[in-house]
Amino acid sequence: MARRPRASRSGWPGARWRCGTAATRWAPTTMRCCSPPASRQMTSTGSKRPACWPTGRVRPGAAEQDQPGKPGSPEEPTLRPVTYTPLGRRGLLALATGLAIAAPARAETYPTRPIRLIVPYTPGGGTDNLGRLVARTLGERLGQPVVIENRGGAGGNIGQAAAAQAPADGYTTLITGNGIAISDLLFRNPGYDWKKDFVHIARFASTPMLLVVxxxxxxxxxxxxxxxxxxxxxxxxxGTPGAGTSQHLAAALFDDLAGTQIIHVPYRGTGPSVTGLLTGEVEVMFASASAVETLIREGKVRALATTAATRARAWPELPAIGEALPGYAAELWYTFAAPVRTPPAIVSTLEAAAKDIMANEAFCNLLMERGFDPAYLGHAALDAALDADRRRWEPVLQRTGITPE
Structure with missing residues (x-):
């Protein structure tokens, strides 16, 4: 009985490649033929066959004279080994440059999934109202949903700490009030550093606060x-949305300049504090206009003044508190931020999107209809505004005796 040929790695029993009719060596099956795999040549019978065919096996349907190594078989092309040239220093530099150019292209695909926008207060307040307007319009501009997540409590610190500790990948953002700039003056351990843990991207709007009873x-x-x-x-x-909020500071400054003593009752957000005003738990609020406007129109609460330095555009009939108490001014505006290590390309994308929607007249009209004043600031100007707000409020806190809790 004839000995059965041993199978090779190529799947052909004992297959080897023979290169050329005058070849002096056999090439293993792992080497490539010099001709493209799809190339074919005519056999002596007129049929087509691969330029290189493993010896020791007859192709199905092939004539005897068409077998490699048999008389009459056509000459096969010469097999040349494939060589690999190591990359030199210039080649490595060129490769690195190509990869660096490709990296921004990947960043341009952001975002590829929904973005979370943390509102550090319960639903129903000014921050929540603005956040929902921004989320809808920003999502349309970016092509991905922007989803609100309310994380109220501790004067906004719970939600703000959650945002600071989130992955810095552009998929967690924060919208909060300018009171974040004095968080370390009001709390011994707020859970974050407002400058070191965040990149402040844009300001969309401000809102007048109203003195209501x-x-x-x-x-x-x-x-x-x-x-x-x-x-x-x-x-x-x-009542206020919490200790250290802009509403709390507005009341403290009023006490300081008016010589009054109105007891502070902190709630876990604007919504609960408005409920407290309606039920009689508290008699007074310094509230964002967007949170109480409907109640004022319905006659359920009464607005007496605005807290801005001058009369508010939307409330010209109300005096500014500064008209009766010179030097009084307490403004509420909002910062849109992300964790500090968010890639600069993503921060730029978010800032450009914010600028685009603030250039939209329809969006600005919608803000004004909801009680906000459009007040766009980009990244650099927003940092300066937060620093200025901190410098303005620090001596007020010292004078009114408000110390870190």
Missing amino acids: NNDVPARSLAEFIAYARANRGKLNH
Whole structure:
């Protein structure tokens, strides 16, 4: 019985490649033929066959004379080994340059999935209202949904800490009030550093805060309220979204300049504090206009003044508190931020998207309809504005005796 040929790695029993009719050596099956694999040549019978065919096996349907190594078989092309030239220093530099050029192209694909926008307060307040407007429009501009996540508590610190600790990949962002700039002056351990842990990308809007009272308070004007509060020191309460918020600071500055003492009652967000105003738990609020506008129109609460340095565009009939208390000004505006190690290319994409939507007249009109004043600032200008706000409020905190909790 004939000995059965041993199978090779190529799958052909004992197959080897023979290169040329006058070849002096046999090439293993792992080497490539010099001709392209798809090339064919005519056999003596007129059929086509691969330029190189393993010896020791007859192709199905091939004539005997068409077998390699048999008389009459056509000459096969010469097999040349494939050589690899190591990359030199210039080649490595060229490769590195090519990879560096390719990297921005990958960044341009951002975003590829939904983006989370943390609102560090409960639903229903000014930050939440603005956040939802921004999320919808920003998502349309970026081509991916922007999803609101409310993380209220501790005057915004819970949500702000969660944003600071999130992966810096561009898929977690934050919208919060300018009070974040004095968080370390109000809390011993807020859970983040507002400058070191965030990159502040853009400001979309500001909103006037209004001094409002419920219907149990007899005062009908700012002057009447100042006189009433002075006559009832320690007997009135005011509600805020939490300690250290802009609303809290507005009330503290009012006490300082008016010589009143209105007791602070912190809630876990604007929504609960408005509920407290309606139910009589508190009598007074320094509230964002967007949070109480409907209640004012319906006559459920009464607005007496605005907290800005001048009268508000949307509330020209209301005096600014500074008209009765010179030097008074408390403004609320919002910063859009991301974890500090977010790639610069992604930060630029978000900043450009924010600038684009703020250039949209329809979006700005929508902001004004909801009680906000369009007030765009880019990354560099926003950092400067936050620093200025901190410098303005630090002496106020010292003067009013507000210390870190």
